[in-house]
Amino acid sequence: MDDLPTQLSAASLSASSSNPPPIRLRASQRAQIISSAETFVKRAFAQHDPSHDWNHVHRVRLLALSLTRSPELSTRTPSVDLLAVELGALFHDLVDAKYTSGSSTPSGVLSAFWASLPPSPPLITAEQKTLVEKIVGNVSWSKDERRRRLSPAHLSAADVELQQWLDGCAEFWCVSDADRLDSIGSIGIMRCAAYSCKVNRPLYIPPSNPSMDPVPPAEQAEGYNGSAVGHFYEKLLKIRGDRLYTVQAKTEAERRQAAMRGFLEELDLEWLVAQQGAELAMLEAEEEEEEEEEEEEDGEDVQKL
Numbered sequence: 001m002d003d004l005p006t007q008l009s010a011a012s013l014s015a016s017s018s019n020p021p022p023i024r025l026r027a028s029q030r031a032q033i034i035s036s037a038e039t040f041v042k043r044a045f046a047q048h049d050p051s052h053d054w055n056h057v058h059r060v061r062l063l064a065l066s067l068t069r070s071p072e073l074s075t076r077t078p079s080v081d082l083l084a085v086e087l088g089a090l091f092h093d094l095v096d097a098k099y100t101s102g103s104s105t106p107s108g109v110l111s112a113f114w115a116s117l118p119p120s121p122p123l124i125t126a127e128q129k130t131l132v133e134k135i136v137g138n139v140s141w142s143k144d145e146r147r148r149r150l151s152p153a154h155l156s157a158a159d160v161e162l163q164q165w166l167d168g169c170a171e172f173w174c175v176s177d178a179d180r181l182d183s184i185g186s187i188g189i190m191r192c193a194a195y196s197c198k199v200n201r202p203l204y205i206p207p208s209n210p211s212m213d214p215v216p217p218a219e220q221a222e223g224y225n226g227s228a229v230g231h232f233y234e235k236l237l238k239i240r241g242d243r244l245y246t247v248q249a250k251t252e253a254e255r256r257q258a259a260m261r262g263f264l265e266e267l268d269l270e271w272l273v274a275q276q277g278a279e280l281a282m283l284e285a286e287e288e289e290e291e292e293e294e295e296e297e298d299g300e301d302v303q304k305l
Helices: 007-016 027-044 054-067 082-091 106-116 126-138 141-149 157-168 170-181 185-198 228-234 247-304
Strands: none
Touching: 027 054, 027 082, 027 106, 054 082, 054 170, 054 247, 082 106, 082 126, 082 170, 106 126, 126 157, 126 170, 141 157, 157 170, 170 247, 185 228, 185 247, 228 247
16 A cells, blocks of 8 residues: 555565475366365355355456456566465365354365365465465455555554555466456446346436535545445446556456446436436426316407407
């Protein structure tokens, strides 16, 4: 984050390079780990709604792997651990507070998976397990929001250590950026609607401005009265720039943001077409009624003559 000392990134980079290298796996061994992880996640997410189902996880996995090709990561030493990235992406929602107990922890949830892997020869190092668990435990948007609200003067030693890790862990960057990219653009629009249905949140309530706020209600989440559109202003439209880590994700986010802004403009336009059309229809009906009344009055006057 911009308000923290710049030396944190360098410290984190040197710390990460001190970890032992990953185990060199044969293709069949890697496939075994990934297949087991997929089964583990599919079982855990079997009852999830479409906003956070297996398909979301799979998209995040693909995006995370693609982000390892971001230009600033191509010359990184040591190179990005693709296995940790893929496992972190597959497991990233396992402790999501919207779907799990608040007491769930990455190490607790993943202990059964680690235990299911063959112990000999080992397929994954203790350091890789810790890395994956740390990714899963910190990918949450709400946690990032809380971290950003902390003043540097009030950071604990643990906060500083965590920020060092966040600033230097490329594997975390890829998973975090991938999860956020899947929250925006066309798929983000559909996911927002899907989650709104799950929690019985209205899809669209037009903005109102009874207090004549100088900031247009259409630019405030509160203006949409708790409907799904409010979530765009609370979170989705913020996913760009410094809320992402990799160059590739920042570029892709701009394209997806443009799609969402176009959608929101069209949504407001559709409401205005209906609202103004209804007002015109009522106005025309009133005018016709007035004309009929005038004609009746004129007819009565003629009869009197």
